[in-house]
Amino acid sequence: MKTFFSILAFFIIGIVFSQNEYTRTLKLMGSRFDMTVVANNEEEGNDFIDMAVNEISRIEKLISSWDANSQTSEINRNAGKKPVVVDEELFQLIERCIKISKLTDGAFDISYASMDKVWHFDGSMTEMPSEDTIKNSVAKVGYQNIILDATHHSVFLKLEGMKIGFGAIGKGYAADKAKALLQSKGVVGGIVNASGDLDAWGKQSNGKDWMVAIVNPLNKDKVFSWMPVRNSAVVTSGNYEKYVKFNNVLYTHIIDPRTGYPATGILSATIFTKTAELADALATSIFVMGVDTGLDFVNQLHGVECIIVDVNNKVITSNNITLKPNKD
Template identity: 55%
Template sequence: MLFIIASQISVAAQENVLVERQITLMGSMFNITVVDRDSTVANHNIDRCIDEITRIENLISEWQPQTQISEVNRNAGIKPVKVDREVFELTERAISYSKMSEGAFDISIVALDKIWKFDGSMTEMPSEESIKNSVRNVNYQFIKLDRDSSTIFLQQKGMKIGFGSIGKGYAADKGREILQKLGVKSGIVNASGDIATWGTQPNGKPWAIGIRNPFKNHKISKILKLKHGAVATSGSYEKYAEIDGVRYSHIIDPKTGYPATGLTSVTIYGWSAEFANALSTSIMVLGKEKGKKLALQYPQYRYLFITDQGKIIR
């Protein structure tokens, strides 16, 4: 849904070089682009960025058994687990996103029963009872944090938490941060669509990020011109179920167990990729009216919605 629109750059005519690398991290495709003084230095700095993102994955992945989040999940309903301050504060922010969205965002959604299929095979709705039961272990209010001891406790057995939503946005923000500390003047960390940018292209122009319109092939809804910025899109344009003419998003309402409907995509852009993702995910669940009210509470962030009927709201 988001893609980089690079200007035609004559590298030989520029003081700096643009180096890009694509790599799989956190189970997703990352594209790391830096503008640096030469390709050797650029590749060294990209290596450092990859090291940082790998470090984050080894802290917060719920799929790797050795991580602190996996330890928290194993001890659900049993005991609190001490975690690094970084993990604690990321969880604390995630709970604040749940509160701001009245539960539309919830990192405990990973405990959801998988009763929905988004591979085109679903032809009828699951039963109301199975939908209701599917969220029995989902509730951010049962995530208890103790700041003094830096512990996380999931009060209910069967609960889990995971950062599949904001984790890549956080990694993009941290990747940008470390590259800036290394003295890289400009670049992009694209964490599978959660994008953090800084500086400019070698020709001095801002980075151009295109937002595709899923209803019109090869059409762009908007081009964002970013220097220091971030953008994230949540949507149902790739993974959804269509039943009786209604499109059901793969993004599930944590309170009801029903997929989001009404919006095909939500793009948020501002300063932080982590927050942009939290806001876009929340708005997909809340829908157009409530989502717009939430977005307007954060005027430093801008939005672009595309409804299930293809209408663009900005």
């Protein structure tokens, strides 16, 4: 679950400049979006935000698996039957998703949407599903069965009943696209915060960096540290509100698409990198990989850093991050 409260988007102090920040909060893609732009006046700021909203709505119509008219739904309907020709934009997004799946050894997989719902995190579970039930739940999951044809821009899911979904990357992608559009329109600074998938550029109107707060996942009001965000993305994935516990093991609601078992060992993972799309996918992947494997993985990636809070509420960072404790 991407948690908007895990990232505090910005604060404004000090000198008054000719430009100001203008912010709007609304619901898009089924989630909370907080959009902030630096603009000359309120009318201009609202116009810019309207542009971003229209762009995000366009993307939702393209990638939503809930919209029966989307190209993604068309791909899913034809699983095991025939390839579906899609727009270049969607084709390239799926292509990048498969690359991330290969990079993470399947910890990230958009075919997770094929998974049977055998875990329930609403308090109704009284015992673990059987091993066979868990194994069968992921029988149709596997990025290797997503067949791309670059010549025809077609996508084919090999197994009947197989599905793809962009829940672990879609909001990050939408944030990136909204940011790119606003930059092309001359917006010098802003933030698109898609429920914790945060993409920032430029600076505040007072010339200061945008700031992100790293919070205690068990106490939203406690900030571990503030960090500047300079023309980059930050995504926090947190699972401390939806979980089940059996035999003293806390199972979070992010499921390993390779095994069908929920992730364990991590309360929240924050990823810093250039795009919200990549940060979104990697935040989910770190949960599945666990602390040690996840940290080792991130430390091998150029331009990617992470902050992990484990089940003991211990803060662990990748090699190139130094946290300065919050004094408040």
